[in-house]
Amino acid sequence: MNKENQFKFDWVILPLLAAVTVIVLWAMVSSIQGVSLPSPLKTWEASKLYILEPFAKRGELDQGILRFTWYSLVLVVKGYALALIVGTPLGFLLGVSKLFTKSLDPLIQVLRPVSPLAWLPLGLILFQKSEPAAIFTIAICAMWPTVLNTAMGVRAIPQDYLNVARVLKLSRSRTLFKILIPAALPYMFTGFRLSLGIAWLVIVAAEMLTGAPGVGGFLWQEYNSLIYEHIILCILTIGIIGFVLDRLMSLVEQRFKTA
Amino acid sequence: MAFIEIEGAGKSYGGNVVLRDINLTIERGEFVAIVGYSGAGKTTLISMLAGLVTPDTGTVKMNGLEITDPGPDRSIVFQNYSLLPWMTVYENIHLAVDQVFPNWPAERKKQETEKYISMVKLTPARDKKPGELSGGMRQRVSVARALAIDPQVLLLDEPLSALDALTRATLQDEIERIWSENKKTVVLITNDADEGILLADRIIPLSAGPGATLGPSIAIDLPRPRDRKTINHDPRYKAVRNHVLDYLLTSGARQKTVINRKLILPDIEPEDLSMRVPGWHFGRRPVRRKEIKSESVEVPS
Numbered sequence A: 001m002n003k004e005n006q007f008k009f010d011w012v013i014l015p016l017l018a019a020v021t022v023i024v025l026w027a028m029v030s031s032i033q034g035v036s037l038p039s040p041l042k043t044w045e046a047s048k049l050y051i052l053e054p055f056a057k058r059g060e061l062d063q064g065i066l067r068f069t070w071y072s073l074v075l076v077v078k079g080y081a082l083a084l085i086v087g088t089p090l091g092f093l094l095g096v097s098k099l100f101t102k103s104l105d106p107l108i109q110v111l112r113p114v115s116p117l118a119w120l121p122l123g124l125i126l127f128q129k130s131e132p133a134a135i136f137t138i139a140i141c142a143m144w145p146t147v148l149n150t151a152m153g154v155r156a157i158p159q160d161y162l163n164v165a166r167v168l169k170l171s172r173s174r175t176l177f178k179i180l181i182p183a184a185l186p187y188m189f190t191g192f193r194l195s196l197g198i199a200w201l202v203i204v205a206a207e208m209l210t211g212a213p214g215v216g217g218f219l220w221q222e223y224n225s226l227i228y229e230h231i232i233l234c235i236l237t238i239g240i241i242g243f244v245l246d247r248l249m250s251l252v253e254q255r256f257k258t259a
Numbered sequence B: 001m002a003f004i005e006i007e008g009a010g011k012s013y014g015g016n017v018v019l020r021d022i023n024l025t026i027e028r029g030e031f032v033a034i035v036g037y038s039g040a041g042k043t044t045l046i047s048m049l050a051g052l053v054t055p056d057t058g059t060v061k062m063n064g065l066e067i068t069d070p071g072p073d074r075s076i077v078f079q080n081y082s083l084l085p086w087m088t089v090y091e092n093i094h095l096a097v098d099q100v101f102p103n104w105p106a107e108r109k110k111q112e113t114e115k116y117i118s119m120v121k122l123t124p125a126r127d128k129k130p131g132e133l134s135g136g137m138r139q140r141v142s143v144a145r146a147l148a149i150d151p152q153v154l155l156l157d158e159p160l161s162a163l164d165a166l167t168r169a170t171l172q173d174e175i176e177r178i179w180s181e182n183k184k185t186v187v188l189i190t191n192d193a194d195e196g197i198l199l200a201d202r203i204i205p206l207s208a209g210p211g212a213t214l215g216p217s218i219a220i221d222l223p224r225p226r227d228r229k230t231i232n233h234d235p236r237y238k239a240v241r242n243h244v245l246d247y248l249l250t251s252g253a254r255q256k257t258v259i260n261r262k263l264i265l266p267d268i269e270p271e272d273l274s275m276r277v278p279g280w281h282f283g284r285r286p287v288r289r290k291e292i293k294s295e296s297v298e299v300p301s
């Protein structure tokens, strides 16, 4: 098999085969009596309108799937931006100061595993409204990979680079911008990518709890209205968008890796 | 008062004595080479001069003032070049120029940066990143950066040891040319006595560690420019070389210990079937008398 064919086989035929298998299995399970899982065909029939008119707005809770996605993304960007704005400097502090690491590390280890479902009610109490509560939840859940990776990146800076700064007597801010940040950048971007993945997970959960318009909110509402086909539509959309976001971030990450 | 003075300096890392009782004076404009074994503490010694390492005992002074911090008056070419990989050749050197001469107009900084790039013949590689350069080219960038800040002393930590012999020879010539043109004080660390003798006014051996110390300072009164092809026939060259190597070898020998090791040598004699080797043996057991051989070997500890 030549190279091009091998590529086609590995990247087109195999994944396609796997997808078909899954759809067949899905069809089989849905055909079993007493299971209310909609079949692939029924799912397509019911979702067609949402996919073919992705930006339509027929009513508050009846909109094209990409329009819902857009609402979710806007919220994610806000929460994610907050996570980076708070997380990156915090990571730097932890990276440069042993004192900070010692005092904050236990706290971070305790806060990190807390689920978004636990933070959201606190956000609602603090902010009274669902949007800031969702942003708060995204920020506090998505922040940790950025914090930890940035700190790791700063700690991993070779002593040689710091020696260059010492010999030249670079000022603190020049050391930061000319040496620390560029040297830690590859690690920081790994953190940014992981954070974005978490932010996307959190938004869906947050919308489900608050009923805000978006893919997560739509999913929950359709569950309550017993339109199960749309649940599957939402799951696929969430997965695909998450995948696309991750790909985009890793493209950016690769760019900085080679630096 | 000597330009640089090290008196009774010593350094240990967590109980391991690396350097002890280092005494060294260097005059302004001198080219001094220090030659020693790998791992003896050469980098530690030059880092003391740079101010990156403070001695546990003794003092290191320049112009009569104790060296406590690193600074651009003593620029160092690090053993592994230490170029910033995210900056181009130009940016690496410009950063140094910009930092040390903040009051110069931008145009002058640019000219100065370019002057040093062309001094090490890297103008064509001006906008390349260190990752795209060969070892010898990186080395030259590192030297250019060190010179561009117009230091009083140039500290070279094994600048050429990672290079092949040909590139090494070219860069040795370049270092000598740069030194004779700029009249800087140069301290060259090397693991190659010939390199030290070819370039320096004086060569000082550093004994083998742990607890390394400097040996006698040996003047090299060979006329310059020195030609590496003819120089090693000069009796003065041979005398200096023998002196250095004798010191290094005896200082190393002092540290040697004797261990016994058992070797099993292959043999073509028929096996001695009557032989019984006492005890348990895993794997192949010796079955000929002369296969069991004991010998003593000297290894440096």
Ligand SMILES: Nc1ncnc2c1ncn2[C@@H]1O[C@H](COP(=O)(O)OP(=O)(O)OP(=O)(O)O)[C@@H](O)[C@H]1O
Pocket (backbone or CB within 6 Å): B013, B018, B036, B037, B038, B039, B040, B041, B042, B043, B044, B045, B079, B158, B191
């Ligand atoms: N920061 C440090 N912490 C602990 N030990 C160190 C440190 N720096 C150096 N050493 C030890 O000191 C000894 C001498 O190191 P040094 O780097 O000065 O040797 P060197 O002569 O420059 O070796 P090479 O020829 O390999 O460059 C080594 O045994 C090393 O392990």
Ligand SMILES: [Mg+2]
Pocket (backbone or CB within 6 Å): B042, B043, B044, B079, B157, B158
């Ligand atoms: Mg060294």
